[in-house]
Amino acid sequence: MRRLAIPLLALALFLLQSQAAFACGGLIAPDGDVRLARATTLVAWHDGIEHYLTTFTYQGTEKNVGWIVPLPAVPLSIQQGGAWTLQRLEIESHPVTQPLFFHGAATASSAAVLERVKIEALNITVISGSGLQVLEWARNNGFFLNAETSNHLLTYAKGSPIFMAAKFDTSSAQARGQLEGDGTPILITMRTAHIWVPLEVLALDGQEVQADLFLLTDTPVYTSDFNAAVGQSSVGSDLPGAPGFTLAFQEHIGSQLYHDLSTDRNMGWVRPDSWLTYLTLDAPDSSVTYDLGVNSYGVIRLAHFGTPPMQVVDGQSSHDLPGWLPRLPLGTPQLTLVIVALLLISGGIFMIVRHRRHVRSTFA
Secondary structure (H helix, E strand, O other): OOEOOOOOEOOOOOOOOOOOHHHHOOOEOOOOOEOOOOEEEEEEEEOOEEEEEEEEEOOOOOOOOEEEEEOOOOOOEEEEOOOOHHHHHHHHHOOOOOOOOOOOOOOOOOOEEEEEEEEOOEEEEEEEOOHHHHHHHHHHOOOOOOHHHHHHHHHHHHHOOEEEEEEEOHHHHHHOOOOOOOEEEEEEEEEOOOOEEOOHHHOEOOOOEEEEEEEEEOOOOEOOHHHHHHOOOOOOEEEOOEEEEEEEEEEEOOHHHHHHHHOOOOOOOOOOOOEEEEEEEEEOHHHOOEEEEEOOOOEEEEEEOOOOOOHHHHOOHHHOOOOOOOOOOOOOOHHHHHHHHHHHHHHHHHHHHHHHHHHHHHHO
């Protein structure tokens, strides 16, 4: 199921960036806002709090432009995001070397408006309701959705009733001197059990999905349970079942990067002991049918879009390795792994031999 790109609503993961943005003059826009060539998002999680830093891009050729996106929880706050954080992360990870259609009738009640926020020229509304209620609210508030987009929203509403609608006040944007491709960084803070990122919404009909995702976590992130258990880096590995989705870079946040991020606007929550992970997604739209979560061991999980956000991880507990199995720290030398494996094998053989001797002595 794919959506038609339409002027009033681009259903996207918190941003759709102009591919010609770099031609407008570097990473920083004249007013200090974000200008990036790819969809870029930072997601940080610590102690049950998730921070989303993303940017909505102004499209100067359109008179009315906006987005509706799913959220895993009601935001604790929505505020202006860091002016340079997303660009700084890009540098860190890339060192220089039609009418509205839907089936069924809308319910009598309407979606509840939980919060309204205005940031620069961007009007943001957080709403809660069933899929049909969200569709009705969107129609009544000037959002234009075709049948495919409507069905897509209905699917996401099965997983979470919370959505955020963002729309540019184009006259205000023009008065501020915003250019096409300029972005307004938004920081969304939510209480969640683990990281959740809706990725399928980036897959527009017939377009290659190109996105950068940065994670700030308490521990390293892995693409498999095995890597997490034996302490082997997942850098360079694709996510299982997701060709083109690669864990490309990972490091413990250094003092300079911590300073650069934490001193940015509204970014004082960044922790000096965090791990930075960079994932790059370059794949056909038909293959991006999933959302992302990270479990307590730092292992990335993917699940079909529309899965309730917390079940992206919780619903796949059968994939985890046994809890009693010791987990080695990241960077454990291969020699250590060999020694541990030999000890485990030797221990297993010893237990088998001992058991057989015990059985023989019992029946002797």
